[in-house]
Structures are given as C-alpha cells and as structure tokens.
Amino acid sequence: MRKTLFLSLLTVALVTTAQEQSPMVLRYNRPAEFFEESLPIGNGKLGALVYGGIHDNIIFLNDITLWTGKPTDKNLDADAHLWIPRIREALFNEDYALADSLQLHVQGPNSQHFQPLGTLHIEDLSPGKVSDYHRSLNIDSAIIRDRYIRNGKTIEREYFASHPDKLIAIRLRGDVNCRISLTAQIPHKVKAIANCQNHQLTMTGHATGDPQESIHFCTILKAKTDGEVTASDSSLIISKAHEAIIYIVNETSFNGFDKHPVSEGAPYLNNVIDDIWHTENYSFDVFLERHLADYKTFYDRMKIRLSDKDETSIYLGNTDDLLKNYTDGGGQSRYLEELYFQFGRYLLISCSRTPGVPANLQGLWTPHLWSPWRGNYTVNINLEENYWPVFVANLAEMAEPLNGFIDALAKNGRYTAKNYYGIDEGWCSSHNSDIWAMTNPVGEKNEKPEWANWNLGGAWLVNTLWERYLFTQDKDYLRSVAYPLMKGAIQFCLRWLIENPKQSGELITAPSTSPENEYKTDKGYHGMTCYGGTADLAIIRELILNTIAAGRVLGLENKEMEQTLARLHPYTIGHLGDLNEWYFDWDDWDPQHRHQSHLIGLYPGNHLIEDSGAELLKACERSLEIKGDKTTGWSTGWRINLWARLHKPEQAYHIYQKLLTYVSPDNYRGPYRRRSGGTYPNLFDAHPPFQIDGNFGGIAGVCEMLMQSVGNRIELLPACPKAWKNGYVSGLCARGGYELCFEWKDSKVHNCTIKAKNDGLVSLLYNGIERTIRLKAGETKNIKTW
Numbered sequence: 001m002r003k004t005l006f007l008s009l010l011t012v013a014l015v016t017t018a019q020e021q022s023p024m025v026l027r028y029n030r031p032a033e034f035f036e037e038s039l040p041i042g043n044g045k046l047g048a049l050v051y052g053g054i055h056d057n058i059i060f061l062n063d064i065t066l067w068t069g070k071p072t073d074k075n076l077d078a079d080a081h082l083w084i085p086r087i088r089e090a091l092f093n094e095d096y097a098l099a100d101s102l103q104l105h106v107q108g109p110n111s112q113h114f115q116p117l118g119t120l121h122i123e124d125l126s127p128g129k130v131s132d133y134h135r136s137l138n139i140d141s142a143i144i145r146d147r148y149i150r151n152g153k154t155i156e157r158e159y160f161a162s163h164p165d166k167l168i169a170i171r172l173r174g175d176v177n178c179r180i181s182l183t184a185q186i187p188h189k190v191k192a193i194a195n196c197q198n199h200q201l202t203m204t205g206h207a208t209g210d211p212q213e214s215i216h217f218c219t220i221l222k223a224k225t226d227g228e229v230t231a232s233d234s235s236l237i238i239s240k241a242h243e244a245i246i247y248i249v250n251e252t253s254f255n256g257f258d259k260h261p262v263s264e265g266a267p268y269l270n271n272v273i274d275d276i277w278h279t280e281n282y283s284f285d286v287f288l289e290r291h292l293a294d295y296k297t298f299y300d301r302m303k304i305r306l307s308d309k310d311e312t313s314i315y316l317g318n319t320d321d322l323l324k325n326y327t328d329g330g331g332q333s334r335y336l337e338e339l340y341f342q343f344g345r346y347l348l349i350s351c352s353r354t355p356g357v358p359a360n361l362q363g364l365w366t367p368h369l370w371s372p373w374r375g376n377y378t379v380n381i382n383l384e385e386n387y388w389p390v391f392v393a394n395l396a397e398m399a400e401p402l403n404g405f406i407d408a409l410a411k412n413g414r415y416t417a418k419n420y421y422g423i424d425e426g427w428c429s430s431h432n433s434d435i436w437a438m439t440n441p442v443g444e445k446n447e448k449p450e451w452a453n454w455n456l457g458g459a460w461l462v463n464t465l466w467e468r469y470l471f472t473q474d475k476d477y478l479r480s481v482a483y484p485l486m487k488g489a490i491q492f493c494l495r496w497l498i499e500n501p502k503q504s505g506e507l508i509t510a511p512s513t514s515p516e517n518e519y520k521t522d523k524g525y526h527g528m529t530c531y532g533g534t535a536d537l538a539i540i541r542e543l544i545l546n547t548i549a550a551g552r553v554l555g556l557e558n559k560e561m562e563q564t565l566a567r568l569h570p571y572t573i574g575h576l577g578d579l580n581e582w583y584f585d586w587d588d589w590d591p592q593h594r595h596q597s598h599l600i601g602l603y604p605g606n607h608l609i610e611d612s613g614a615e616l617l618k619a620c621e622r623s624l625e626i627k628g629d630k631t632t633g634w635s636t637g638w639r640i641n642l643w644a645r646l647h648k649p650e651q652a653y654h655i656y657q658k659l660l661t662y663v664s665p666d667n668y669r670g671p672y673r674r675r676s677g678g679t680y681p682n683l684f685d686a687h688p689p690f691q692i693d694g695n696f697g698g699i700a701g702v703c704e705m706l707m708q709s710v711g712n713r714i715e716l717l718p719a720c721p722k723a724w725k726n727g728y729v730s731g732l733c734a735r736g737g738y739e740l741c742f743e744w745k746d747s748k749v750h751n752c753t754i755k756a757k758n759d760g761l762v763s764l765l766y767n768g769i770e771r772t773i774r775l776k777a778g779e780t781k782n783i784k785t786w
Contacts, residue, residue, distance in 0.1 A: 022335055032135075032682070041161040042363070045063060045357075047062040058120070059120040060118075060365075063117045074415040081106075090102060099511060107453065108443070111433060112376070116367060118183065118203055120181070121180070128150045142291070142295045153174055157172050163295070165282075172246075180201070180238065214261060216252065218251060224244070225243060249276050251271040304341055304727075306337050336660060355400065365692075373691075386692065392733050409458055412429075430457050456539045460600070469482055470736070478553060497509060511529050537568055538597075627639070633686050636659045637693065637695075640652050640701025644718070645704065645708070649719040659694065675688055677694070706732065711735070712736050714764050722747070726746070739755045751782075761775075
C-alpha cells in the first residue's frame with residue numbers, strides 16, 4: 001500500500017515538474033559593449049536597448065513611428081506600364097538580357113528609413129572600484145535588471161516598457177550619484193529643467209531631412225528622487241540619493257500613412273505632455289504592476305518544456321557562454337532551446353502593438369542612424385516571416401498592426417497597379433515598403449531586377465489575414481477585413497496573368513522573377529528576369545485557393561478564380577530531382593541561395609501538403625537537400641519549418657541547432673569572432689547583421705515540429721526529434737479555433753487537452769492513431785491517449 005502510494009505521488013511529482021516551465025532569463029556578468037549584446041525592452045511603440053554600463057550606461061531609444069519621408073505620390077511613374085509589352089516581347093523571344101535591361105524602366109524610388117529616436121546616458125559619478133556585476137532580462141516579466149557593488153555599496157537598476165501607460169520606467173537604488181543626459185543622431189534640441197516642482201529633460205527634433213517634410217517628435221524624461229537635483233546644460237545631475245526613478249515618454253507627428261507629418265501631423269506636443277502628466281498618477285510599483293498584468297495576459301498563455309529535466313538549477317551562467325557551449329558542444333541544452341523560443345514571443349509582444357505599424361526588419365530596435373536595408377519592410381518574405389508564429393504561438397492580437405498596414409498597402413497599391421502595370425482592378429505591393437505604405441517596385445532604375453522588379457508582395461502578405469480567420473474563426477473579421485483585401489489582391493493577379501504563347505491555354509506571369517535569386521540558362525546566360533517563375537505561381541495558387549475557401553465561408557461564388565486555378569502552369573521536377581524554380585529546367589546560379597521562394601506552397605502555404613502527391617513532396621525535399629544547411633539567419637528559420645512540414649524531425653532539429661549557432665557582434669575583433677547566420681549574444685537573430693525575422697521564423701519552426709494543423713486535422717508531434725523525447729507544451733493553437741496542451745514521454749503523447757472556440761469536428765492524430773472529436777464552443781476535453 002505504501003509503495004503504491006509512493007509511486008503515485010512520484011508520478012504526480014514528475015508530471016508536475018514536466019509541466020512547469022523553467023525560469024526564462026538571459027544572464028550576463030558584464031555590461032554590453034556592442035549592440036548585439038544589449039537587452040531590448042518595448043511596449044509595441046516605444047523601445048530601448050539597454051547596455052547596462054557602469055560608468056556610462058548607454059540606452060538607445062526607439063519609436064516605431066519615427067521614419068524619414070512623407071506620404072507617397074500617387075502619380076509616380078504613371079507611364080511605366082508602357083514598358084511591360086516590350087519586356088514580354090523580349091522574354092518570349094528568349095532574349096533574357098534585353099528583358100533584364102528593360103526592367104530598369106519599371107522601377108521606382110526605394111523606401112524611406114526607420115530612424116533611431118535618441119540616446120540616453122546615465123553616468124555613475126561615484127568613484128571607486130566595481131565588483132560583482134550582474135545583468136539580466138527576465139522574459140517571464142519583461143524586466144531588465146542590473147547591479148554591481150562600488151566601494152562596498154550595491155547599485156541596483158531595473159527597466160521596463162509599459163504598454164498601458166505608454167512609457168519606459170527606470171529605477172535606480174543604492175548610492176545614487178549620476179548624470180542623466182539625452183542626445184540623438186537626428187536633428188534635435190534638448191532643454192533641462194531642475195526646480196522644486198520638476199526635474200525634466202525635453203528633447204524635440206525631427207527625422208533626417210527637410211524639417212518641413214519630416215516626422216517630428218518630442219521626448220520627455222522626468223526624474224523623481226529623494227536626493228538633490230541640478231540642471232547642467234542638457235543634463236540632470238542627481239546626488240546624495242538612495243533612489244531615483246526615471247520616466248521616459250515620446251510622441252511623434254506621424255498621423256497615418258496618408259497624412260503629411262507637418263501640415264496634417266498628429267498633435268505630438270500635446271500628446272506627450274498628457275503622457276508625462278500621467279506619471280503623476282501612480283507610483284513606480286503601480287506602473288510595474290500594470291505592466292506585468294498587461295504583458296502576462298499574452299505571455300503566460302503558452303508554456304514549453306523540451307525535456308523532463310530542469311537545467312536552470314544546473315546552469316545559471318551567462319547566456320552568451322551558454323550559446324557558445326551549445327555551438328561548440330553540438331547542441332546539448334534544452335534550456336537554451338526553450339529560452340530562445342520564449343524570447344521570440346517576448347520580442348513579438350514588445351514590438352508589434354501599434355495600429356497600422358507592424359514590426360519592421362529590426363522589430364523596433366536599432367542604434368543606427370542608417371539601419372541595414374533601411375530598417376524597412378521587406379515583403380518578399382521578411383515581413384511575412386515576422387508573423388508566422390503569431391497565431392500558433394497564441395499571440396493573435398500582435399497581428400493587428402498588419403490589418404491597418406495591409407489596408408494602407410491596398411489603397412496605395414491601386415495606383416501602383418495602374419501606373420506600373422496598366423491594371424485598373426485590384427492592388428499590388430512590391431519588394432519593399434515603409435511606414436508610408438509605399439507599394440511601387442523599387443530600385444531607382446539602376447538596381448537588380450531580381451529583387452527590385454517584383455510585384456507579388458501584397459498577394460503573399462494577405463494570406464496572413466486568412467490565417468487569422470483559420471485560427472480565430474471570426475467570420476465578422478473575415479467578411480469586413482480579410483476577404484475584401486484578399487479579393488483586391490487576387491483581382492490584380494487575375495489581370496497580371498497572361499496566356500503562355502508557347503503553351504495554349506496555360507496561364508503564367510511575365511515578366512517574372514524569383515525573389516533575389518538568379519538562374520543560368522541552358523545557353524549559359526546568367527540572368528534574373530524570366531516568365532512563369534514557380535514562386536509567382538505558388539503565391540497566386542495559394543491566394544486563389546484561400547480566397548475561394550474564404551468565399552465559401554461567406555456564401556460567395558468565385559468561378560473566375562476556379563477557372564484560373566485550373567489553367568495555371570503546373571509544378572515541374574528538374575533533372576536533379578528537385579522542384580523547378582524556373583519555367584524551364586534551369587540551374588540556380590547559386591544552388592545554396594538563401595531564398596527558397598518556390599517552396600512557398602509547402603510552407604508557409606498549405607497547398608503542396610493538401611493537394612500534391614508524394615512525387616512533388618519528394619522534389620521539395622530534394623530542393624532542401626541541395627540548398628544545404630549553411631545560410632542566413634532568417635533563411636535558417638524558414639528551413640526549419642520546411643523540414644518540419646515534410647515530417648523530417650532530425651533534419652528540422654539540425655537546422656534549429658544551426659539557428660542557435662553563436663555569432664559574435666558585428667564590430668567584435670576578438671578571438672571568438674564568427675560571422676554567419678545564427679544568433680548573437682543577446683539572442684537577436686544574425687542574418688548577419690541583425691534581422692528579427694529569424695527569431696520569429698525559428699519559434700514558428702518549433703511550433704511546427706510539435707504540432708501541425710491543416711483544415712480540421714491536427715497532428716501532434718509530427719516532427720519531434722529524439723532530443724525532445726520528453727516534454728510538455730500548453731497554449732499551442734491550431735487552425736479551426738483550437739487550443740491544445742499536451743505532454744509526451746518517450747516520443748509518445750501521454751496527456752492532452754483540447755479547447756474549442758466554436759462548435760466543431762476535429763480529427764486528432766497522435767501516436768499513430770487518428771480520432772474524430774466533436775467539441776462545443778468553449779468546451780475543453782481531456783483526451784486519453786494511453
């Protein structure tokens with residue numbers, strides 16, 4: 001009896017342990033020297049990169065609405081479409097060199113630049129040696145803390161960014177003697193005030209460029225302390241204090257993609273004054289409580305364990321050392337894999353909460369005046385990849401900024417469709433965009449067509465709206481938001497497709513490119529422009545299928561789409577056994593190229609899984625084998641998902657391990673210098689340089705390894721590797737409006753619960769068994785799996 005009771009209690013204890021997520025904390029024993037070591041906080045609009053310095057604590061500030069430029073010109077390049085017939089003629093004469101050169105005439109200006117807001121310095125004025133330094137980011141609470149001892153006295157600092165209160169808060173404790181100053185890389189002025197009522201720095205300025213044509217901003221920093229405060233130039237000096245609290249607020253004149261930032265700008269001065277007055281209403285601790293309540297509403301929805309062991313009791317060292325050891329030791333830390341996953345969710349909550357302004361290439365964090373690739377929206381995968389995990393990882397609200405942004409693209413894209421392509425129906429968007437929702441093909445008439453001349457960004461991006469419906473089952477959203485935008489995107493595609501003069505009845509695109517990739521013809525020409533590229537047709541095929549399905553939900557017919565679908569040029573298999581990327585069986589100029597756009601139908605699309613046979617899936621697998629495993633960070637994230645979709649767990653896991661390859665900061669020159677696709681010391685994705693999409697693609701890949709859902713079918717552990725033979729996940733979301741929690745042991749599902757948003761019939765596949773389960777809205781069922 002006692003033995004039985006002991007075993008029962010032991011089993012309960014093991015289950016409880018397995019279902020408890022380890023504390024998710026990034027830890028370091030020195031301040032950041034480089035950007036890629038700094039720690040990010042953000043409230044979806046206002047963000048900071050905290051270096052945690054001792055003598056000079058540098059904090060870069062960002063506002064996701066601070067960009068160069070102004071609204072787009074709707075009459076831009078109104079006659080550019082006149083070149084399209086000449087390009088098509090060259091293509092069908094197989095004169096690809098001429099087609100490449102003519103494409104330059106169908107290029108417009110490049111995007112505007114995302115810009116850094118300012119730089120905050122907190123200089124410790126106390127003398128003496130420093131010891132016992134610690135710096136951390138607690139992902140579970142979205143709080144950064146650092147501390148050190150100087151002359152036997154402990155200095156403690158904590159930082160958070162609050163969404164409900166629109167501020168960044170910093171608290172200093174201990175022997176506080178410091179200088180606080182604000183500056184910026186963009187045009188600015190700073191005024192300091194220190195009197196008995198107010199201790200404040202006010203910085204005003206504008207984005208780089210003509211002040212009459214730029215977004216303006218106002219940043220206010222307010223200090224509260226039990227010490228003495230004086231103003232010096234553009235600084236505040238705090239002395240003899242035991243505590244100092246700093247609040248930072250910022251507003252810009254950005255008032256929408258179609259509003260001039262000066263003549264029609266938002267009342268940013270009034271808004272920022274309201275924001276700073278709000279700091280009189282609550283204490284630091286109350287602001288912290290409100291921040292935690294808001295953040296944890298989203299973050300706590302999902303927990304993950306990829307082992308039955310808690311490594312945090314064993315490993316409490318530095319995160320950068322953990323990353324190096326993982327890289328050099330062959331990937332032995334399940335804790336790092338869990339930490340990276342939840343860090344990605346943390347980033348998404350922190351950078352994607354501003355209506356109409358989604359996460360950009362850097363999320364919202366940059367220290368650079370001129371960020372790589374302008375810090376813009378790259379819509380030939382990178383913006384899409386930012387939102388791959390948003391629904392499955394239970395953060396659907398973080399996709400809301402896309403609604404307004406895609407609507408803005410649709411409004412501008414109607415003019416692009418007409419001016420550049422001569423199409424009066426629907427809308428399109430191209431390779432790059434910015435806060436002004438620019439949609440024109442870029443390149444400035446002198447850059448490579450392989451990326452500049454591409455017009456299917458909108459057609460790809462709107463599939464995210466359909467995904468939102470699939471996960472939420474919100475018909476009102478589908479009817480009022482998603483379907484009209486999808487319909488407009490497909491209207492353009494239906495008019496852009498032309499009949500192939502070399503294959504009667506077949507529809508193709510011309511001109512066509514495969515984003516950023518290049519081919520070698522059978523005659524040896526190294527080119528970019530073609531016709532009937534597989535990526536184009538995969539995007540259009542996926543969009544047609546999704547729009548037809550959406551129409552059926554709403555009781556609408558789409559006969560033209562169905563007829564078009566039947567006429568699209570089919571997938572073909574090449575001489576290497578791979579899926580052809582080009583209309584002809586040409587070789588890639590670079591077989592290991594980072595893009596794999598012709599596999600969009602496999603992931604993030606679904607039609608190659610739903611509608612193709614084993615032969616095409618085998619060709620997809622062969623394409624990935626040829627691509628190899630050495631690529632950029634975001635591409636590595638994509639390949640995890642592709643391998644997972646093919647039910648290849650060890651290959652998917654191998655690529656996930658590659659994503660966690662330690663990469664040294666860009667400006668580092670020491671003995672451990674590494675430049676490759678992987679992860680920086682602060683867990684930011686290394687393209688390199690930093691691009692946040694790799695973080696998001698990586699966590700989407702983990703979800704895809706643990707669960708896949710297509711239609712009303714959910715499969716558990718479809719690509720779970722041997723290294724994750726035991727684990728637990730809660731809050732994972734599936735298409736159809738379901739939320740699942742399940743535990744597995746020895747690669748077999750042991751405990752599972754499923755919750756439904758609506759009445760439904762779902763087919764659940766696990767442990768080689770398929771069961772049909774009927775659920776009612778709001779019902780949670782426990783599934784006996786053994």
